[in-house]
Amino acid sequence: MEGAATAALEARGLVKRYGEREALKGVDFAAQPGELLAVIGPNGAGKTTLLSILAGIVRADEGEVRLPRGEVGWVPQQAALYRRLTVEENLLLFARLEGHDDPRASVEKMLELTALGERRGEIVARLSGGNQQRVNIAIGLLARPVVLLLDEPSAGLDPRQRARLWEFVSALAERGTTVIFSTHDIQEAERYGERLLVLADGESLFDGPPQGLREAVRREAPEAASRDFETAFVAFLHHRGH
Template identity: 60%
Template sequence: MSFEVARGELLAVIGPNGAGKTTLLTMLAGIRMPDSGSVQQQGPNSHKRIGWVPQQTAVYSKLTVAQNLRLFARLEKVDDLEATVQRMLEQTALEERADDELGSLSGGNRQRVNIAVGLLADPPVLLLDEPSGALDPRQRQRLWSFITSLTDRGTSVVFATHDISEAERHAHRVLVLADGDLLFDGPPAELHATSGAAVDGDMEQAFVAFLAAQGH
C-alpha cells in the first residue's frame, strides 16, 4: 500500500478485526519492520521521531503526572527536561493535576498523559491506536478537542479506530484496510458515496456495504 499524510492532517485507519490497523501503525512508528517498502518523512522536522501512543497505556499509576513525564522525557533525551514537562502540562491542560498520582485520574485524563508522553519529543507525526476506546462520551469529546488542537498547530495525527462514526466526525481522510490491503483512501463522505448505501444511512452502514462490495 502507498499513502501520504499532510502536515496538520487527521487520518483515520479503519477496518474489520485483523485488517492490519495496529500492524500498520507499528510499522509507521518503526517498532515493526515491513517486509518491503519504507516509511519516509519530509519537511523541516523530518529528522524527528514519529510519536507513538499504543492502545494500552504505557505510564505508571503510582507516579504523579509530572513524574511520569519527567521519566519519559529522560528516556527521550529531550534538551530541556523541565521546560518540556511544563510545556506538556500546559498543552494537555493538566497543570493542576501535575502532582496527582496517575491512578487517581479519570480515564480521559490518563489518556491525555499517555498522549503527552508520545508528544514529549515534539514529533511532527503522532500515531494513536484506539485512543478513545475506554472513554465515556464526555471524556471522548474532551479528548478529540485536544487532538484537534494538535492538528491545528500542525501536528499530523494518524489514528486507528473501530468506531466508524468517530472517524466520520473527526477525520479529514480515512484509510480502509482489510486483510492487510488498502481498499480505500479518501474523505469520509466519499466512502459513503462509493459504498452505494442509502444517502440517509449512517457511516457504519456505508462502511459495511463498502466491505461487502469488495468481497469482505
C-alpha cells in the same frame, strides 16, 4: 502518489506477515503536515500493525516508510506509562529519556497543553481513563513529533472524555502536527478524520475524504445507501469481499 513530495510521512508497499497470515498486503499512503488521517476497518484489518510499523516498533517484511522531517510520536492503544508514578514523574522521566535540554520546562509545557497542571502530583493509577490517555498522548508529544500516531485513542472513554480528547487532538493538528489515528468507530472517523484510509484483511480499500467514502459506499452498495453510514460501510466491505 499525490502530494508525496511535501508529505510528512509516506508509506510504500508495506507488507507484514505473521507466519502464513498476511496482516498487511502492500499498503501505500502519504500524510500531509497538519492532516488528521483516520485509519479505519474492522477488527483484524491490520490497523495496529500499520501504526506499529509507522512507529518503528514492528519491522515490515516488504516496503518502506519515509519520514522526511523529524520524529514520529507514538501513542499506543493502552496507556504506556507507569501507573505508580505521578503525572509529573512520568512526564519528567520521558522528557529526560528524550534528551530535552530543560526537562522540567518541557514538563510544564506538556502539563499546560494537556490541562493536567492541577493533577501533576497525582498517581496515574488514580486518574480517569480519559486523563490517563491525555498523559499518554503528552508523553508521545515529548518526542516533539512531526507526526503523531494514535492507536484507537478513544477506546474505553466516555462521551465527555472523548469530546475533550478530540478537542485536544484537533488543536494539535491545527498547530501543524500530522495526526494519524486508528479506530473501528466509523462515525468517529468520519467526524474527526480529514482523510480516511480503509483497511480490511490487510488490504487498503479506500483512501480519501469522508465524503468520498460515502460516495463509494453509495456506488458500490446502493441497497444500503439509504441506511445509516455504519450499515452502509459494512455492506461496502461485504461487496469488496470482506
